[in-house]
Amino acid sequence: NQSVHQRMQELEELLNRYNKEYYENDEPTVPDAEYDRLFRELRTLETEYPDLKNAQSPTMKVGGKPLGQFKNVQHEVPMLSLDNAFSVDEFEAFSKRVEQRLDTNQTVTFCCEPKLDGAAVSLLYENGLLVRGATRGDGQSGEDITENVKTIRNVPLKLSGNVPERLEVRGEVVMPLGAFERFNENARQREEKVFANPRNAAAGSLRQLDSRITAKRPLHFYAYSLGLISETTELPDSHYQRLQQLKDWGLPVNIEIKTVDSIKGCDDYYEAILDRRDALNYDIDGVVFKVDSIRLQQDLGFVARAPRWAIARKFPAQEQLTT
Numbered sequence: 055n056q057s058v059h060q061r062m063q064e065l066e067e068l069l070n071r072y073n074k075e076y077y078e079n080d081e082p083t084v085p086d087a088e089y090d091r092l093f094r095e096l097r098t099l100e101t102e103y104p105d106l107k108n109a110q111s112p113t114m115k116v117g118g119k120p121l122g123q124f125k126n127v128q129h130e131v132p133m134l135s136l137d138n139a140f141s142v143d144e145f146e147a148f149s150k151r152v153e154q155r156l157d158t159n160q161t162v163t164f165c166c167e168p169k170l171d172g173a174a175v176s177l178l179y180e181n182g183l184l185v186r187g188a189t190r191g192d193g194q195s196g197e198d199i200t201e202n203v204k205t206i207r208n209v210p211l212k213l214s215g216n217v218p219e220r221l222e223v224r225g226e227v228v229m230p231l232g233a234f235e236r237f238n239e240n241a242r243q244r245e246e247k248v249f250a251n252p253r254n255a256a257a258g259s260l261r262q263l264d265s266r267i268t269a270k271r272p273l274h275f276y277a278y279s280l281g282l283i284s285e286t287t288e289l290p291d292s293h294y295q296r297l298q299q300l301k302d303w304g305l306p307v308n309i310e311i312k313t314v315d316s317i318k319g320c321d322d323y324y325e326a327i328l329d330r331r332d333a334l335n336y337d338i339d340g341v342v343f344k345v346d347s348i349r350l351q352q353d354l355g356f357v358a359r360a361p362r363w364a365i366a367r368k369f370p371a372q373e374q375l376t377t
């Protein structure tokens with residue numbers, strides 16, 4: 055059954071590629087019917103030849119039998135929240151604090167990104183394989199939702215390239231707005247639970263004990279920082295470049311993430327994202343600015359639970375349209 059094994063590998067590559075296309079640029083090159091046909095062919099072969107089944111097969115992303123409860127996960131590196139700046143003045147106070155720590159003529163580079171309004175999760179990869187997913191919880195410990203995160207279609211089960219032995223990635227799980235509307239409309243028609251907003255929909259979908267339910271929820275994951283990493287790993291001093299490294303390993307990183315070299319650059323970024331807020335395919339509630347230099351981040355450290363080297367600059371609350 056060498057030719058069967060060959061066909062199974064071919065199907066796996068095709069399905070992984072179509073998955074990536076579907077999430078990279080929202081334009082799958084094949085219709086869903088074709089995707090489903092290939093998916094069914096692979097699942098049939100895996101049933102007939104179980105010893106040829108690959109633990110990272112795309113068929114593993116559909117969820118399995120429900121759990122009785124969630125196990126607890128201790129975050130070896132605490133998952134931090136962000137200090138908020140609601141006004142220009144508060145943001146300027148943040149930038150002043152940062153600049154005080156610099157030498158005179160040193161300029162500071164900031165890494166900027168939209169603040170996704172979803173559910174924070176931690177993904178742990180060992181030798182490039184996804185071995186654990188966890189909710190943020192209280193920052194010190196969360197719930198083990200490994201089976202659920204495996205069903206998020208743009209979460210890779212296997213990283214590619216020269217990956218560290220241990221790599222923990224933190225990011226946000228969101229439910230895209232179009233998918234959220236369709237999901238809620240569907241739920242209304244079936245008189246099932248309707249979610250108040252995409253954040254609740256994402257958080258609620260991740261906390262399902264039955265991962266087959268999570269698998270049916272349209273969720274996206276975007277990596278935004280590194281947690282645990284094997285100390286032998288060579289990494290650039292730039293946070294932005296570390297995120298690009300995650301992207302090279304196959305993890306989804308938001309394309310809106312950019313660096314700027316001044317406070318003015320931060321203000322321009324804030325205005326640019328605010329202007330495009332309604333055009334984005336997911337809910338955001340501000341932008342996040344981080345000192346890009348890891349060395350300077352370490353020098354600035356943290357205050358209580360939030361880092362001194364990062365700030366979330368929040369948008370005015372959106373007037374909730376009365377539905």
Ligand SMILES: Cc1ccc2cc(C(N)=O)cc(O)c2n1
Pocket residue numbers: 134135136167168169170171172226278279342364
């Ligand atoms: C350190 C940290 C904590 C929470 C975060 C949350 C978001 C977010 N909600 O998009 C983005 C980030 O870069 C974050 N960074």
